[in-house]
Amino acid sequence: MPAWKSVKPLLLAVLLAGAPAPAARAAGFEVLAVQPRVHAGRVVVHAAMDLDLSEAAERALVSGIPLDILLEFRLCRRRPLWWDQTLGRWTLRARLSYHALSGLYLVRLGEGARLHSFATQRAALKYLGTVDRISFPLPADAPAGSAYRLDLRVRLDREALPLPLRPIAYTAAAWRLDSHWTEWTFAPSSAG
Amino acid sequence: MDLRALLRRLTGPTAAAVLSAALLAALFMLSAAAQHSALFGHWYSALLAVSVAGLAALSVLIAVNVYRMLRQARERVLGSRLTLRLVLLFVLLTVLPLGLVYFISVQFLHRGIDSWFDVRIEQALDDALLLGRASLEAIKEERVRRLQEMSAGLELVSSAEAAAAALDDLREQGGFTEATLLTADGRFIASSNLYEESLIPARPTEAVLSRLRQGQVYANLEPTTDGGLELRIVVPVYSLDMKRPLRLLQVLEPLPLRYSKLGESVQSAFKEYEKLVYLRGPLKLSFVLTLTLVTLIAGLIAAWAAIFSARRLTAPLRDLAEGTRAVAAGDYDKQLPAAGGDELGILVQSFNEMTRRIREAQQAARRSQREAEAQRAYLETVLAHLSSGVLSFSAQGVLRTLNAGVQQILGVDLAPAVGRRLEALAGDHPQLEPLWRTIEAAVAAGRREWQAEVGLFGSRGRQIIMCRGTRIAGRGGHVVVFDDVTALIQAQRDAAWREVARRLAHEIKNPLTPIQLSAERIRHKYLQKLPEEDRPALDRATRTIAEQVEAMKSMVNAFSNYAQLKHLQPEPTDLNRLVQDVVELYRDPRRGPRLELALDADLPEVPVDRGRLRQVLHNLLINARDALGDGGGAIEVGTRRVEENGRGYAELWVADDGPGFPAEVMDRLFEPYVTTKAKGNGLGLAIVKKITEEHGGLLWARNREAGGACVSLRLPLAPRDADNTRQPGAAEAPREEKRA
Numbered sequence: 001m002p003a004w005k006s007v008k009p010l011l012l013a014v015l016l017a018g019a020p021a022p023a024a025r026a027a028g029f030e031v032l033a034v035q036p037r038v039h040a041g042r043v044v045v046h047a048a049m050d051l052d053l054s055e056a057a058e059r060a061l062v063s064g065i066p067l068d069i070l071l072e073f074r075l076c077r078r079r080p081l082w083w084d085q086t087l088g089r090w091t092l093r094a095r096l097s098y099h100a101l102s103g104l105y106l107v108r109l110g111e112g113a114r115l116h117s118f119a120t121q122r123a124a125l126k127y128l129g130t131v132d133r134i135s136f137p138l139p140a141d142a143p144a145g146s147a148y149r150l151d152l153r154v155r156l157d158r159e160a161l162p163l164p165l166r167p168i169a170y171t172a173a174a175w176r177l178d179s180h181w182t183e184w185t186f187a188p189s190s191a192g
Numbered sequence: 193m194d195l196r197a198l199l200r201r202l203t204g205p206t207a208a209a210v211l212s213a214a215l216l217a218a219l220f221m222l223s224a225a226a227q228h229s230a231l232f233g234h235w236y237s238a239l240l241a242v243s244v245a246g247l248a249a250l251s252v253l254i255a256v257n258v259y260r261m262l263r264q265a266r267e268r269v270l271g272s273r274l275t276l277r278l279v280l281l282f283v284l285l286t287v288l289p290l291g292l293v294y295f296i297s298v299q300f301l302h303r304g305i306d307s308w309f310d311v312r313i314e315q316a317l318d319d320a321l322l323l324g325r326a327s328l329e330a331i332k333e334e335r336v337r338r339l340q341e342m343s344a345g346l347e348l349v350s351s352a353e354a355a356a357a358a359l360d361d362l363r364e365q366g367g368f369t370e371a372t373l374l375t376a377d378g379r380f381i382a383s384s385n386l387y388e389e390s391l392i393p394a395r396p397t398e399a400v401l402s403r404l405r406q407g408q409v410y411a412n413l414e415p416t417t418d419g420g421l422e423l424r425i426v427v428p429v430y431s432l433d434m435k436r437p438l439r440l441l442q443v444l445e446p447l448p449l450r451y452s453k454l455g456e457s458v459q460s461a462f463k464e465y466e467k468l469v470y471l472r473g474p475l476k477l478s479f480v481l482t483l484t485l486v487t488l489i490a491g492l493i494a495a496w497a498a499i500f501s502a503r504r505l506t507a508p509l510r511d512l513a514e515g516t517r518a519v520a521a522g523d524y525d526k527q528l529p530a531a532g533g534d535e536l537g538i539l540v541q542s543f544n545e546m547t548r549r550i551r552e553a554q555q556a557a558r559r560s561q562r563e564a565e566a567q568r569a570y571l572e573t574v575l576a577h578l579s580s581g582v583l584s585f586s587a588q589g590v591l592r593t594l595n596a597g598v599q600q601i602l603g604v605d606l607a608p609a610v611g612r613r614l615e616a617l618a619g620d621h622p623q624l625e626p627l628w629r630t631i632e633a634a635v636a637a638g639r640r641e642w643q644a645e646v647g648l649f650g651s652r653g654r655q656i657i658m659c660r661g662t663r664i665a666g667r668g669g670h671v672v673v674f675d676d677v678t679a680l681i682q683a684q685r686d687a688a689w690r691e692v693a694r695r696l697a698h699e700i701k702n703p704l705t706p707i708q709l710s711a712e713r714i715r716h717k718y719l720q721k722l723p724e725e726d727r728p729a730l731d732r733a734t735r736t737i738a739e740q741v742e743a744m745k746s747m748v749n750a751f752s753n754y755a756q757l758k759h760l761q762p763e764p765t766d767l768n769r770l771v772q773d774v775v776e777l778y779r780d781p782r783r784g785p786r787l788e789l790a791l792d793a794d795l796p797e798v799p800v801d802r803g804r805l806r807q808v809l810h811n812l813l814i815n816a817r818d819a820l821g822d823g824g825g826a827i828e829v830g831t832r833r834v835e836e837n838g839r840g841y842a843e844l845w846v847a848d849d850g851p852g853f854p855a856e857v858m859d860r861l862f863e864p865y866v867t868t869k870a871k872g873n874g875l876g877l878a879i880v881k882k883i884t885e886e887h888g889g890l891l892w893a894r895n896r897e898a899g900g901a902c903v904s905l906r907l908p909l910a911p912r913d914a915d916n917t918r919q920p921g922a923a924e925a926p927r928e929e930k931r932a
Contacts, residue, residue, distance in 0.1 A: 063470030064463035100466065101324055101459040102413045102421070117414040117424075119399060163225065163236050164471050164478035170237060 027054035027174070029069075029154045031182035032129075036150040038186075042135040043075060049129040049154050049179070056174035057156070058121065060165070061105075066097035068160035069128060071152065073136065078147040078185060087139045087148075093157070094128050151181045205500050208253050212493045215246040219486055243485050250492045257499050270517075271510025275502045282498030287491055294487040301479050305472060314469070317462045324458040328451065332411045332423060335445060339425050340409075342366055343441045346373065346429050350436075355382035363443070369422070370394065370444040373429070376405050376437060396426055396442055404428055404440050413447065413455070421447040421455050508536040515543055524551040580675045587668030589614040589635050601657070601676045602627075602648075623836070624648060627657060627674075634661050635670050645677070656681050682885065689755035701748045704741045711737035747873055754864065754875050760804065760886055764797035764910070767805075767831055767842055774809040775829055778817065785820045785848070790830030798842045799910050804883045811876040812846040812903055818869055819850035819901060833909070840909040841889075847902035852895035861893050877903070 035046040051069065053061065061067055071092040076084040095108045104117040105124035118124035142148075155178035158169040169175040201207065218239050225236040261279065264272035342362055349355045355373050363371040363384045372393040373381040378401045383393045400410045410426040422444050429439040447455065468475075508531035518526040526547050531540040575582050575595035581602065582595045590613050591606070599605050604621055612620070614635070618628040626646045634642045640663050648655045659674040715734035722730055768791040779787050809829075816827045828847045833840060853861060853868075860866045862881040865874035877893075880903070884891040889907040896902050 060470060062466075064467040065470065099415050099459065100321060100462050101328070101455055102415065104412070104414060106415060108417075115415060115417045117412075118397065119412075123397065123399060159234060159237060162467070162471055162474075164474040166237050167240060167478060167481055168474050 027052045027057070028177050029156070029179040031152050031154060031179050034150060034152050034182055034184040036148070036184055036186050038138055038148075039135070041138050043138055043148075043150065044133055044135040045073065045131060045150065045152075046133065047071075047131040047152055049131070051125040051129045051154065052177075053121070053125070054174040054177060056172065057177065060161075061096065061121070062098050062100075064098065064100065065162060065165070066095050066160075068157035069094045069096060069154060070157050071131065071154050074151040074153075074181070075136070075139075075142075076149045076151065077142065078149055084149055087142050088136065090136045092131075092134065096124055096128065147185060147187050149183055149185045151183050153181045154179045208250070208496045208500070211246060211250055211253065212489075212496065215243060215250065215489050215493070218243045218246060219482075219489060222482060222485070240481075240485075243489070247485065247488055247492065250489070250496065254492055254495050254499065257496070261499070270513040271506045274509060275499075275506045278502035278505060279495075279498045282502065283495050286494035286498065290487055290491050290494070294483065297483055298480055301483065302476060305476050305479070309469060309472065314465065317458075317465050320458050321462045324455050328413050328447075328455060331447070331451065332413065332425075335423055336409055336411045336425055336427065339366065339441070339443055340427050343427055343429050346439070346441060347431055352382050356384060358382075359384035366443060366445065368443040368445045370442075372442045374440040374442060376440060377401065378440075381439065393442075394424075394444065396424075396440070400426055401440070405438070416446075419456070421452045423447060505536075507531070508540050512540065512543055515547065519547060519550065524554050580673050583631075583672045583674075584664075585614065585631070585635060585670045585672070587670075589632065591617060592669070601655075601674065627659070630659060631661065631670070631672055639663070646674075686755075693752045693755035696748050696751055701745060704745055704748075708738055708741040711741070750873055750875055751864075754879050754882065760801040762799040762801050762887070765800050765802050765805070767795055767798045767800070767844065767907075768792070770802060770805060771809065771829055771831060771844070774806055774813065778813050778827075783822070785817055785824060786826040788826055788828045790828060790832075792830075792832040795831050795833050795842055796840075796909060798907050800887055800907060801883075804886070808880045808883050808905070809846075811880050815876055815903070816846055816848040816850070816901070818872070819848055821850075825849050825900075834906065841906040842909055843904060843906045845902055845904035847896060847900060849896075849898070849900035852899060852901045853893060858893075862891065880905070 029052070030050045032048040032050055033046075037044050049071075053067070057067060071094065073090040073092070075087045075089075077087055078084050092110060094110070095106075097106045097108075098104075098121075099106055099117075102117070104119060105121050107116045107118065107124050107127055108114070109116070109128070116124075116127060118127060156169075156175065158166055158175065161169050221235065222239045222243060225239060258279075261272060261276050265276050342365065345362065346355065346358055349358045359371040359373060359382050362368070363386065369386040370383070370393055371385075372383040374396070375381060378395055378398070380393060380395075385393065396404075396410070403410055404426055407428065409428075410424070412424055413421050414424050416422050423446075424442065424444055426440055426442040429441045431439070446452070508528070511528040511531070515526045515528050524547050527544050528540045531537040572595075575597075578595060578597050579600070581598035581600070582593075583591065583598060583606075584593045586592055591610050594606050594610065599607075602624060604624065606617075606621075609617055609620060614628050614632045618625050618632075621628075626648060630644045630646050634644070639661070642659075642661045644659045644661075646657045646659055648657055655676055656678045657674045658677040659672055661670050661672045663670050711734045715730065719727055719730055719734075771791060772789065775787050775789065778784070813827065813829070820827070826849055828845075830845050830847075832843050834843050835841075857866055857868060862877050864878040866878075867874035867876075881891050884905045884907070887907050889905050891903070891905045893901065893903045
């Protein structure tokens with residue numbers, strides 16, 4: 001019965017919404033290393049990430065649905081005996097898409113940035129997973145001589161997905177690719 | 193506001209209305225987001241979450257209301273079951289068509305979305321893509337051959353400057369946007385760019401470099417940032433000098449506009465179709481989700497509306513039921529809130545009008561009752577202060593009310609007898625039996641008004657009661673008013689006798705003296721003058737006149753004594769001693785009757801006027817002696833103490849064994865001038881009766897079974913002595929006797 005066939009995934013999605021993600025999830029994003037330093041009033045970041053798409057995400061990608069991957073940075077000042085002070089947040093949006101005519105995977109790192117083509121998805125993700133010399137301005141009110149902490153998280157922007165896909169992306173485990181926050185403490189004086 | 197009120201407000205109709213409105217707005221925006229993603233697309237997830245949360249809140253709200261309704265139905269709250277029934281009906285009427293529409297819509301949705309896709313279109317798009325790729329491949333191969341030929345010019349170039357110049361020429365000749373000479377590991381040697389602002393040439397990827405190091409050629413179409421397509425071709429540049437390292441020539445050539453547009457068109461169509469194919473499932477899911485949300489929200493809003501409407505509908509009925517119960521419980525102040533202008537409203541209005549009228553009637557009844565109570569209290573006060581006794585009886589002869597005068601007159605508390613019938617009253621109070629019999633006879637006769645005189649002999653001695661009865665009009669029953677007229681009758685009787693005595697003295701006694709004097713003068717004047725033979729006749733005549741006059745004087749004097757009103761001077765008297773004193777005067781051992789005494793040694797002192805009681809004894813003893821004549825016989829004088837109706841009496845009797853009273857005078861024994869003796873004046877027993885009554889006593893006479901007469905009298909004892917009376921039953925009730 002078609003009606004039931006349509007309702008069934010809805011019910012499954014609702015039931016699975018609260019279920020924990022499978023323990024042996026192969027796909028997902030992970031921050032491997034972050035190397036921040038302060039140079040000339042800017043925070044320069046080197047980061048290495050392991051980005052692995054799930055089968056559902058790959059299928060969506062080759063079906064022409066671009067995936068927006070967000071690199072979220074959070075700079076905090078370390079404070080003893082107290083919560084750290086957040087000095088700034090930055091988000092870098094990278095878009096991964098597939099060009100069917102050429103059979104290439106395209107990566108655009110940031111709005112209006114240059115388009116990079118890759119013959120394979122792995123190559124494209126590897127390129128995306130290597131952040132080299134991305135910099136942000138150090139806030140003016142950041143006290144000198146303090147210890148800082150840079151947090152990095154990489155996640156899939158589900159809100160950038162087409163509308164019909166969002167309920168599934170929010171509820172299905174295959175679309176839970178987000179990494180945890182990875183923290184890296186550094187001292188501006190010693191680093192740079 | 194306390195927690196309960198807050199909870200009630202949060203689960204009330206206002207909260208549900210606000211929530212429903214918010215949900216409808218969210219649904220509208222959700223629908224707008226689905227249709228125009230640019231407008232509300234970024235709110236889609238939030239709207240979805242808000243809708244689901246609102247749905248849950250509405251469900252909780254309805255669940256709370258349903259729970260309340262069920263609890264009220266269990267507790268049998270008025271109107272709750274009807275409300276529940278109406279809600280079920282409304283919900284069924286809503287859910288059934290809604291469910292039908294939902295399932296049909298889902299089917300339409302499913303089929304509609306499936307109809308978008310066609311295998312032939314999909315194949316055509318695949319073919320178009322292959323065709324495009326093949327076309328571009330041909331262009332690519334041609335460009336590769338051309339570049340390989342052009343790269344021959346660079347084989348001899350060794351310096352960077354020369355390479356740059358050669359690259360400029362090559363770029364211009366080939367129409368490339370960029371030409372770059374690189375080492376095999378990807379380092380730049382020289383470059384030429386059409387756009388001077390692009391200082392850094394695009395570097396081939398490691399994969400491309402690796403491929404070229406293996407002697408292959410790289411050529412591929414790459415999308416540009418501006419949305420077009422460009423050809424990236426990398427070919428190895430071999431040098432004639434075998435020792436020189438391999439170099440790479442990379443050129444970027446924009447695809448001709450026509451090819452670019454065609455390629456992009458194919459790419460775009462294929463991409464959109466592929467996206468649509470991929471999103472077919474999610475699209476259905478999304479639509480079904482939205483439809484489900486809409487259906488659920490519509491259903492829940494309908495359910496809430498059903499609850500609200502059912503409550504609104506049943507509220508007047510519930511109010512009416514409560515109002516009816518209140519009226520049944522006697523609360524006539526109940527007014528129901530207005531329920532609009534429909535039939536229920538009219539019903540409520542009628543109910544309010546009814547309770548208002550009942551209240552007014554009740555108030556009027558209360559007023560009347562108060563007035564009746566006041567009237568009753570007034571009458572009771574009047575009756576309580578009446579010296580007359582008032583008794584009221586129902587039509588069936590049941591004693592209903594009495595006033596204080598009853599006890600004052602009768603000396604009996606009849607309050608406990610209220611509610612008892614006349615027949616029973618006679619048994620309860622035998623001393624009042626003549627009164628009850630009189631009333632009973634009057635009630636039975638059904639006379640409208642009647643009057644009777646009743647004689648009682650009770651704790652207060654002999655009483656004459658004047659009764660007047662009236663039948664109560666309408667309700668039936670009788671009212672009996674009576675007065676103690678004993679004193680009045682006695683006074684009237686005394687006055688009558690005094691008048692008789694006065695007249696006798698005046699009319700009879702006064703002429704007697706001249707008669708007597710005249711007779712003596714005649715005798716004195718003519719006795720000596722008459723012849724001897726006539727003298728005895730005159731002597732007898734004058735002597736007879738004198739004797740008769742004297743007799744008449746005696747009779748008049750006796751009568752005067754009888755009629756004379758003397759005030760009693762009662763004093764405690766030992767009745768036995770008094771009897772003994774008087775009897776001794778009549779004791780004659782030689783002749784005359786034998787006198788026997790039967791005196792009660794325990795007889796207490798009796799309050800009597802000794803002189804008058806002595807006269808009673810004289811009269812009775814003389815009567816007894818006269819009755820026995822000279823034949824002897826015995827006279828018995830006795831006393832005893834008796835108890836009757838709770839009152840003590842001293843009883844005195846004088847009996848003889850003579851012929852007894854003749855039957856023809858038994859009824860008139862105690863009237864004046866009634867006598868059986870030849871010489872008697874007929875006042876003896878009348879005086880005895882008079883003195884007895886003056887003492888509040890009772891007198892009766894009878895003939896003894898063994899023969900002879902017996903006259904008895906009872907005199908009431910003083911109250912303190914009455915308390916020490918003997919047990920009832922000691923008295924012998926006189927039979928076949930004449931009582932006075």
